Amino acid sequence: MTGSLARALRVALRSQGGRTGAALLALLALAAVIGPWFLPDPSSIPETLAGPLGPVAAHPFGTDQLGRDVLSRTVSGARISLTVGVFAVAVAMTLGTLVGLVAGYAGGLLDAVLMRLVDAALAIPRLFILLLLVLVWDRIPLPVLILVIGATGWFSTSRLVRGEVLRLRGEPFILAAEALGASPMRIIGHHLLPNVAGPVIVAATLGLGDVILLEAGLSFLGLGVQPPTASWGGMILDARPIVATAPWAALFPGLAIMVTVLAANLVGEALQSALDPRTA
């Protein structure tokens, strides 16, 4: 990784918000990875149906109306949410960076066509595109859900990257590289890409929160991750009929969503100010 990026990361982790956010995200990821070894099966339903139980020692977050442990479902939902979030953001950032680099460096007609397409795509609300795509599948497989969310999330990133490239194109070191016989591919890969990495990483961290909210929203509408797999949005959907009598079934997945999005945004904002020369 490049030196200025490593420096920005260090600066970001020194700030209070950045440290808190990174710690929360690390804790969530750790819980998602090792949690299932220690917790009861998230989809196991007890033979004698006890109805929703309030938080007790055996079930710290309580159980839902089918008697399933809310803690283990929340932890297993973290797996889904973080997986969808990380991979969908990776897809979106790759597409956005690629389109932005090509449009910005090539210029001319290609740039004009790509950016008008992005304008058009940005004019349609993302949720509508997603709903339309998701409705095609009856039970949408997770990889498809990730691809669909990623493929609808790169438009603003491509604009961001293109803007950076336009600024960089005027820098003498790009002309100097061209004067050394560097090919367009080399200019894009070796000279432009490392210089746009910073803003892209900020966009990715901030985008993570959006994607997790989006996935929760889709699952809440019953269109995202399908039962019996636990997802935060799906858990809140399931808990709807009992929300007055057993609020914990909806409260904990809701809190999980809030904490994750907050943590991602804290890290993103810390990185953003660390990369901004006026504050760093």
Add this chain to the structure above:
Amino acid sequence: MTFLDVAELRVGFPTRIGWTHPVDGVSLRIGRGETLALVGASGSGKSLTALAIMGLLPRPGRILSGSIRLNGEDLAVAPERRLREVRGRSIGMVFQDPLASLNPVRTIGDQLVETLRAHDTMGAGEAWREAARLLEAVGLPDAAARLHAWPHQLSGGQRQRALIAIALAGRPGLLIADEPTSALDVTIQAEILDLLDQLRRDQGLAMLLITHDLAVAATQADRVAVMQAGQIVESGSVHEVLRHPAHRYTAALLEAVPHLPRGLP
């Protein structure tokens, strides 16, 4: 022996009211081991002449007529593919602002090795050894350690030395230096000019030195060409042109050089 032979070069930029010609019928010749200084005020077309030779004119400018013969081959009509081989390989270029001309997020060694390997099939280990040797050849102290330095960690003079090493990595026959010392301290200027001169002699480089500084031209060049409004108004040996300017514009440039006032302690 003429290495670079530019004849009647004309560069045009389209505007709303027709074409403008910032380079308008320029002819230059430089032999191996020879330095030609191209002097003139800002906007006279010096840098565009250099960029035209490199085939790197900013859009939408283009070469309208004339020829650029490098070792006999006309670059004015060469395809982009061929020009990419020529850049760095046959022609090296050094720019004015040494900090801005280095990629800020890559180390000196990275940028040097990239250029070495772009033009030769060279293993990574060999390229890094060659890079250290090149940095030593341009007089960078502690060359091996500097390979891992970031551009912002070097001084202005050290950066320009590194850039000269990068420009010469492909062993070009022609070096174009566009205001190579204008962004440097006066004390560093002389060091860099000496280095360029030594490299020219050692490697038999043909050198096109672009400068607005007549003192630089006088000390460095064998011959001088004076440019004004896209045309070469006067050219000849340093002595002829700077001691006995025939053209009004050259005389005006000479008069514009500030002198220390008499009676200064």
